[in-house]
Amino acid sequence: MSKIPHRLYLSEDQIPKQWYNLRADMPEQPDPMINPATMKPATVEDLYPVFCKELARQEMDSTTRYIDIPEGIREMYKIYRPSPLCRAYNLEKALQTPAKIYYKFEGNNTSGSHKLNSAIAQAYYAKEQGLKGLTTETGAGQWGTALSEACSYFGLPLTVYMVKVSYQQKPFRKSVMQTFGAEVIASPSDTTEAGRRILAENPETGGSLGCAISEAVEKAVSTEGYRYVLGSVLNQVLLHQSVIGLECETAMEMLGEYPDIIIGCAGGGSNLGGLIAPFMRDKLSGRHNPRIIAVEPASCPSLTRGRYAYDFCDTGRITPMARMYTLGCGFIPSSNHAGGLRYHGMSPILSKLYHDKQMEAVTVEQTRVFEAAVEFAKRETILPAPESAHAIRAAMDEAIRCRESGESKTILFGLTGTGYFDMTAYSSYIEGRMSDYIPTDADLQRGFDGLPKVD
């Protein structure tokens, strides 16, 4: 190849045929989940009432290195994958950097984000098990949209509990889910006990992700043939998202490249975990030594300022507990515009790797994030999601450092999605109405005070 193209698309037969399970190559495993009812490590059977069986098995499987992707899943992957690996020539030129900047663009589907990679897998296994339907919650709406799309494809009913304030502020997100046939319910609602209780206490509440999770789980376990699904944090989700990293690896090999720095935004960790999977494998084995950087919002800094402790995955305290970097499940993040990064914890796999100093983490303030988003949009003709723009910001900062040092590093970042439903946030930035919020130590202490006592 004479010159590296702006966008490299692999061929359809280069879509991975197996997911890569990073846990199989980790020298030490994340600590096991704990069942809060018994305070003992959760078993796969403990998960069956909530998750469908194959997904429960994948959640617990830390030894199988490669797991076959069923043909039914690959068939749907083929409609929008492989996603392109892009060389940001125009951004490089604008930054006057000697660095080479690559990004993997996952927003090229109706859901607008990488979430579809796991949504398809989860809907497929639910259908295979003969389930009658699924429930989930959504905040910003990317996960709800992706799952609506997947369930529509496999002909599976879906009920989405959407945080009421998002339901009201993002009516178009709701419409997309409804277009794909999902039932979308503003949470808290009168369809569950949890919702009715919260409404009785506070009829005017705008809801919360924690409340929506509680409603979705209650609905799933109380409806015959239904299960609950989740779009991030879980090991199974990181497994499915490994398609991102595996495609990157193949594309980079074709280009004769290897990244010196790999950057991803991190909320629950699904995108970052998928993107870095094969590169972290290389790092753990000593074959390569890339820097791997998680980017968090300054307003919700779970890795950089959180505790490595057992905590609930939801604010309703009904899920198993996982050991992870957390701000405490009672921590209420400020209304940062990157809704997908407003989560108190972090994937246990990524938490363990960070704890073992295999990766770094940085925080960025949202005004600097939107500054980067606008610059990127102008240069690369993609309007990034605010979440993705966290990675753009960090990649630009590294590229600027290269300009100053004269180093020609190869930077790879994950562009997880598009920002078409985030124009309120863009308007706020363009009109100078956006502010930054960084929690004080006292704010964080209140979250830590609510951590469950384990051991």
Place this chain on the structure above:
Amino acid sequence: MSKIPHRLYLSEDQIPKQWYNLRADMPEQPDPMINPATMKPATVEDLYPVFCKELARQEMDSTTRYIDIPEGIREMYKIYRPSPLCRAYNLEKALQTPAKIYYKFEGNNTSGSHKLNSAIAQAYYAKEQGLKGLTTETGAGQWGTALSEACSYFGLPLTVYMVKVSYQQKPFRKSVMQTFGAEVIASPSDTTEAGRRILAENPETGGSLGCAISEAVEKAVSTEGYRYVLGSVLNQVLLHQSVIGLECETAMEMLGEYPDIIIGCAGGGSNLGGLIAPFMRDKLSGRHNPRIIAVEPASCPSLTRGRYAYDFCDTGRITPMARMYTLGCGFIPSSNHAGGLRYHGMSPILSKLYHDKQMEAVTVEQTRVFEAAVEFAKRETILPAPESAHAIRAAMDEAIRCRESGESKTILFGLTGTGYFDMTAYSSYIEGRMSDYIPTDADLQRGFDGLPKVD
């Protein structure tokens, strides 16, 4: 290639190096534009005050078969082109049709539509001429967005007059343009004489495309170093859009296919004209004989129910007159949700070809269009723009006919863009609030009564 992939991406070096000028192969030319000041055929010099020089030359050039695409334009094309040629396997399966359905997807860029192909060319030539800025109008917003993006890339100031009712109803469209640095003004405005006059007469008006054109042209001719640009109808625009058809031709050749039926939605004709260009050349030369079908909204049926007559291109009656199929520049289309198809006329090139029976035209009602849009979104993971969904509807109808007749035809349609900013329309459909409107003969007669007298 063992099997045709779901999405075929050409390589970067397969992006066309020349545009194809269909006029050079037409046995008869469209009638010349008429300058309303002289009532004589417009000369290229007549156009210089409004259009930049190279674009004026392209507008008048009916003999040069291939025109080189400058490297500066190709450099920006490379960020988002080649666009994929997709095989709609899932839609075929859902329709149980023996037909093969292909679509060329042009929505894979921030502007969300094919409009960017011409916006880049127009902004490039303006910059090359040393102009200080551009003006344009936008209705639905796709053209304004594309031009904002192109002007931002080339560092050229842009003023967009946006129909006031769209400005108010589509604030997110406005925000995207502003993100790319465009000045967006609700039309009518107090920045032009035309605007002030209309506001004085009717302060509460929501504006119209005709009024916005008048404001944009006035602003351009009254501001030193400014010119006006237009996103459809013109010969130059069809020329630039020929990249769509040329890439289709290359991709189809690689697959060993040739379309039996080619379908595109038609408002001003830019997408259809670009898509069909090389296939119409084959048809005119007798090498192939594909059916070529323009799809119009039943509410704005310029080809199917209009007159082939000289008319103004704008409702303000300030542009040159073109001979085209028209409903009369005073015709006010109903508020169909496909804003990009609400235009009274049709490209003079396409009008001539239709008049000479080289292509067909059909109309579809908008509820049937949205039925097709939702089905397509579920099967193909792309949320189509309402405009594009007109072509989907017609393609589905042809595929269903194939099911009934047992014929395995090859259908190609243009998927011009995405519908992320059209969720109000989708909601209206999903909630059963959408209605169809078909103008009566009396409605049409009022439009015809306003046609200018020529000869």
